[in-house]
Amino acid sequence: MNVTVAFLETSEQLENFNFSNKNKYLILCTQNSKLDLEKLNSLNIEYYGAIFPKLIFKNKIFEDGYLICILKNNVHIEFIEDMNTHEFDNSTLSNYNTLITIIDGLSDYNTAFLENMYEHTNINSTIIGGGAGTFEENKKHLFNNNGFYSNSSIIVMIDNIVDIGVSGGWQVLDGPFVVTSSKGKLLKELDYKSAFELYKAAIEKDLGKKVEVKDFYSLMKDYPLGIVKNDEKYILRDPISFQKDFLHLAGDIENNSVINILKAKESDLLESTASTRNQVLQKGAKHLMIFECVSRLEYLTVNSYSKQLRELNKCESIKSVFGVISIGEVANSGEKYIDLLNKSCVIGGICH
Amino acid sequence: MSLTKLSVSYKCVNSIGNSLNLEEMMEEFLRTFIKETGAISGSFFVNRSLDLCEEVASLGKKNLFNMESIKKRLEDETLILEEVDTSIKLLAYKVKKGCLIFLYSCENDFDFITSILESLKNKIEINIDSCLNVENLKEQIEEATKENLEKERQLFEQLKMSQMGELIGNIAHQWRQPLNIISTATSGMQIKKELDILTDEDFKEYTKSILENSSYLSGTIDEFRDYIKDSNKEKEIIVQDRLKMATEMLRSSFSLESINIIEEFVEEEKLHFKLVLGDLLQVLITIFNNAKEALVEKDDLEYKWIKYSLRKTDYTIKITIEDNAGGVNEKIKDKIFNPYFTTKHQARGTGIGLYSAYGIIVNKLDGKLYVKNTEFGAKFYIELPLNVNYII
Numbered sequence: 001m002n003v004t005v006a007f008l009e010t011s012e013q014l015e016n017f018n019f020s021n022k023n024k025y026l027i028l029c030t031q032n033s034k035l036d037l038e039k040l041n042s043l044n045i046e047y048y049g050a051i052f053p054k055l056i057f058k059n060k061i062f063e064d065g066y067l068i069c070i071l072k073n074n075v076h077i078e079f080i081e082d083m084n085t086h087e088f089d090n091s092t093l094s095n096y097n098t099l100i101t102i103i104d105g106l107s108d109y110n111t112a113f114l115e116n117m118y119e120h121t122n123i124n125s126t127i128i129g130g131g132a133g134t135f136e137e138n139k140k141h142l143f144n145n146n147g148f149y150s151n152s153s154i155i156v157m158i159d160n161i162v163d164i165g166v167s168g169g170w171q172v173l174d175g176p177f178v179v180t181s182s183k184g185k186l187l188k189e190l191d192y193k194s195a196f197e198l199y200k201a202a203i204e205k206d207l208g209k210k211v212e213v214k215d216f217y218s219l220m221k222d223y224p225l226g227i228v229k230n231d232e233k234y235i236l237r238d239p240i241s242f243q244k245d246f247l248h249l250a251g252d253i254e255n256n257s258v259i260n261i262l263k264a265k266e267s268d269l270l271e272s273t274a275s276t277r278n279q280v281l282q283k284g285a286k287h288l289m290i291f292e293c294v295s296r297l298e299y300l301t302v303n304s305y306s307k308q309l310r311e312l313n314k315c316e317s318i319k320s321v322f323g324v325i326s327i328g329e330v331a332n333s334g335e336k337y338i339d340l341l342n343k344s345c346v347i348g349g350i351c352h
Numbered sequence: 353m354s355l356t357k358l359s360v361s362y363k364c365v366n367s368i369g370n371s372l373n374l375e376e377m378m379e380e381f382l383r384t385f386i387k388e389t390g391a392i393s394g395s396f397f398v399n400r401s402l403d404l405c406e407e408v409a410s411l412g413k414k415n416l417f418n419m420e421s422i423k424k425r426l427e428d429e430t431l432i433l434e435e436v437d438t439s440i441k442l443l444a445y446k447v448k449k450g451c452l453i454f455l456y457s458c459e460n461d462f463d464f465i466t467s468i469l470e471s472l473k474n475k476i477e478i479n480i481d482s483c484l485n486v487e488n489l490k491e492q493i494e495e496a497t498k499e500n501l502e503k504e505r506q507l508f509e510q511l512k513m514s515q516m517g518e519l520i521g522n523i524a525h526q527w528r529q530p531l532n533i534i535s536t537a538t539s540g541m542q543i544k545k546e547l548d549i550l551t552d553e554d555f556k557e558y559t560k561s562i563l564e565n566s567s568y569l570s571g572t573i574d575e576f577r578d579y580i581k582d583s584n585k586e587k588e589i590i591v592q593d594r595l596k597m598a599t600e601m602l603r604s605s606f607s608l609e610s611i612n613i614i615e616e617f618v619e620e621e622k623l624h625f626k627l628v629l630g631d632l633l634q635v636l637i638t639i640f641n642n643a644k645e646a647l648v649e650k651d652d653l654e655y656k657w658i659k660y661s662l663r664k665t666d667y668t669i670k671i672t673i674e675d676n677a678g679g680v681n682e683k684i685k686d687k688i689f690n691p692y693f694t695t696k697h698q699a700r701g702t703g704i705g706l707y708s709a710y711g712i713i714v715n716k717l718d719g720k721l722y723v724k725n726t727e728f729g730a731k732f733y734i735e736l737p738l739n740v741n742y743i744i
Contacts, residue, residue: 115411118412118413119393119411119412119413119414120414121413122413123392123413123416123437123440176355176359178362228355228356228359229356229388229390230356230357230360230388230389230390230461230464254363254384255366256362256363256366256367256384257359257363258355258358258359258362258363334392334413334457335390335392335439335457335459336390336391336392336456336457337386337387337390337391337392337393337411337412339387
């Protein structure tokens with residue numbers, strides 16, 4: 001795939017863009033971007049798209065606009081209308097080296113869908129992607145010529161080899177705790193105690209003061225949960241809301257998992273991203289594709305993140321930097337089983 | 353042991369044995385083991401018999417190894433750990449009734465992974481055994497249930513045949529009188545003709561008698577045919593007609609035993625009900641016959657009777673059949689609707705009649721069938737629900 005990405009700031013620019021019906025288009029936009037599918041359909045082009053919290057292009061983060069990825073003929077693209085019922089039996093997944101995968105980040109089916117998809121990929125294939133979505137209720141975040149969809153996915157299959165890196169940068173605040181009761185994304189008990197109470201107590205201890213429930217939402221993004229893995233790394237889970245004794249997470253958590261409550265300094269996170277970027281660049285990447293977790297960005301603040309992007313763009317070997325702020329991230333280069341990530345920054349490096 | 357290793361072991365050990373279904377149980381274990389130890393894929397193969405090695409659960413990337421060669425090598429080895437590609441290692445681990453196969457990237461801590469497998473081996477084997485035992489038990493139960501159903505079907509057939517035999521006896525008895533009348537009428541006509549004294553009046557009289565009686569005979573044939581032929585077709589019936597048919601069919605044979613069938617009360621309003629035609633008749637005949645057999649044994653009883661009634665209540669059609677044979681022994685009252693339960697001599701009773709009647713009324717028609725003892729004897733209650741659409 002020759003990477004051709006354009007960024008358009010307004011809907012007028014989108015309507016006047018030089019689309020060609022010889023290509024397919026992946027249109028990534030935000031909840032503020034005006035989308036008129038009838039007008040796009042009148043252009044007689046094949047397009048697929050998703051709505052993300054924010055977009056990344058060059059050294060900026062955009063809350064509005066359109067990222068247009070122009071896909072040539074050798075790129076295969078599959079739009080999965082219903083992740084819950086989709087079967088990959090006759091899919092061409094295994095014929096491609098890299099699968100750029102956009103899922104509905106708020107769907108309950110994304111973990112099972114990714115596992116199902118992973119089973120049909122070839123041994124060396126790389127999966128990179130993230131969850132689309134906004135926190136507006138009942139909104140459908142993926143689209144194509146036929147309309148908007150929820151619980152859906154877009155898989156862009158390319159021959160290029162993409163090197164991926166994942167950054168974390170979180171330190172242990174408290175733990176370990178055993179998940180003694182959970183269901184899907186709902187964490188009920190840690191060490192047989194109320195998950196919410198235990199989590200709240202750990203944060204209060206760190207802050208050295210009592211925290212009012214109303215202030216809790218703004219604090220949760222700073223304290224993710226880290227599922228302990230064998231390779232000394234964590235699978236991060238973001239608490240996104242709470243209810244009585246329960247915590248709602250942005251991804252599934254299994255019973256008997258061992259977790260730590262994590263915390264980070266801004267400098268640690270930035271350092272981790274810089275190190276991931278360097279790791280990808282060392283392999284000769286010229287284009288960087290970024291899936292940055294929405295809550296990680298909130299922690300970092302847009303200013304410090306933009307500063308980091310500017311640093312990134314200073315590197316002479318890099319021709320383009322583009323990406324999205326996502327709800328859940330996907331990164332698998334075939335060396336282990338697939339997992340849906342939270343609070344991570346996934347960087348994919350494309351060399352050509 | 354480090355926290356991460358402890359955490360992996362803890363999670364893996366807790367993922368074993370959470371289901372008695374082999375596929376579910378092994379899938380949960382594989383999913384946890386793969387995720388926790390960072391495998392690319394994992395499969396479990398079970399040996400249900402010596403020659404059969406069957407994949408039960410598999411997660412992750414597929415078809416990356418040749419199972420046949422691994423199976424052969426596992427006959428002599430417990431563990432295979434080897435590179436299958438420059439970056440991938442295969443780990444095959446033999447357990448008592450199968451094997452686990454995983455693929456990993458080469459940079460894993462294989463000492464740790466194999467040590468966990470070693471520590472989990474016993475628990476995995478016990479739980480595989482438990483699942484296989486449950487599978488076997490299920491198969492045995494299914495087989496036994498199938499055999500029982502077949503036996504029950506045969507017994508139902510026997511019951512039907514025996515009831516038909518009785519009915520034919522009844523019909524023969526019922527036919528005797530009209531046949532006598534027909535025979536007398538025809539021979540009367542013949543003699544009068546020979547003597548040349550057959551008048552037009554006589555002729556009309558004799559032919560009328562012959563027609564009436566042959567029509568009656570034809571009616572009894574229709575009733576019998578309904579019982580046999582249409583026994584699988586669902587029809588809307590009038591309950592009074594069914595009750596009348598049952599009593600008519602049985603009356604003559606009951607009279608031979610000096611048993612009186614008495615109508616206690618029958619609702620005048622026609623009560624419609626949708627069912628398989630022969631079903632209600634079969635239930636009624638079974639209960640009437642049971643009462644008859646109880647009464648036959650009461651040699652010292654001077655006046656033997658069976659009373660029946662048919663009433664409509666707010667929600668049900670209620671039929672009662674009562675005899676004066678002394679009632680059902682309280683000790684066995686709860687068992688009389690059980691299959692193969694009989695108080696009769698083995699040659700006469702199969703123990704399937706009331707069981708079959710119960711099946712029809714309760715399971716097929718969603719009604720009630722029960723018995724109470726009165727001051728005279730046993731009283732059977734059949735309750736059919738009104739205002740219900742049946743799917744039979």
